[in-house]
Amino acid sequence: MKPFKLAIASGKGGTGKTTISVNIAYFLNSDHTKSIKLLDCDVEEPNDALFFPEAELVSTKEVTQLIPRIDTDACTFCRKCAEWCEFNAIVVIPPVKFAEVNASLCHSCGACLVACEFDAIKEYPEPIGTISYLNTGIGAGLAEGRLKIGSAMQTLMIKELKKDVSDEHQIVIYDAPPGTSCPVVETVSDADFVILVTEPTPFGLHDLKLTVTLLQDIGKQFGVIVNKSGLGNSDVFNYLDNENIELLGEIPFDREYARRYADGSILKDIPTDIENRYRTIVDKIALRMKAYEGNNNS
Amino acid sequence: MKTIISSSGNKLNSEFDLRFGRAAWFCLFDDETGKSIFFQNEHSEAQGGAGTKASEFVIEMEATKVISGDFGPKAKELLEKFKIQMVILDNAKTTIGEIVEKLAGK
């Protein structure tokens, strides 16, 4: 049975996307299924783990990228590899007998290996980051990808993270990176449903529209959660109405509760009003999950 | 001694370009012959690696000095490796001709 894959995305940072991801995992687990796995795909700045201060680290896995290296004894400085490299990652300077691959620009496409006629290029694994598996007490726990600072291999890391999605999970939640760039597209690419988190401010609406366009372009089903409602204005609601976009729920801004973000105790003593709102949202998700299972596994 | 100057155009009255890797042109000035030659920067619009490519060009032209407004970390690393002097000038109003005059005057 293939798991139902739910991605949680946001056009910009700071909308509370992580808080919402963690809460959705929590309430799905308590109300619907224990077979749930959370993947933190915001690999440049993963922070889901902060919400589980008591989680235990089960294991870690190093992720590597194959980076070519040039053997300057075999190299004739013909430059063919540098010409083939689309990413300008190779520097060859014939008069000074210099040839080097710049690891931070290399995308491991392998073109230079094919280009070189003198067998002067070989690939070696270079670490780009780590995946950590945590037991959070919620379903099958959390897998967090963390890129090394400066590495541009977000997409590769997200692909590696997703290798852990197995048929034994009923639902997998992807906490996507903020924005609308390649890593976001990679995260939502195989999602069965996407939740967009926004806030009712002009900036929030602007970024929401960008994300909506992106999801429509790639043909994804999605719904919206308006976080921090009560702040800002009603433009976002009018927009959702006009565009016929499903509003999954609203989470009101609660200053007292928001403060707890800081010490990681967000899942303890959740105010009743907020708890009820999350329960309504996860009920809607569970319905979609059931429909998905009906369509795909019968 | 040869010097490379980042330039926004291909004439001596063109304005200095503050960007190094993304400069539109490079002026190569040789103070022994007093000549200046302009080269178009093929990598000015590159997605990534423009600074590295520009440094590669400087080294290849056997320049020992490069004048621009700013050098990124990758460019700096490569230029340092080949002991090329980096001169930072932050006046975008100046022309290539004026810079060349100063270099020749020394």
Ligand code: SF4
């Ligand atoms: S593997 Fe691809 S990106 Fe990396 S240096 Fe070779 S050609 Fe360039």
Ligand code: SF4
């Ligand atoms: S193609 Fe091979 S021989 Fe030519 S410059 Fe690249 S590494 Fe050297």
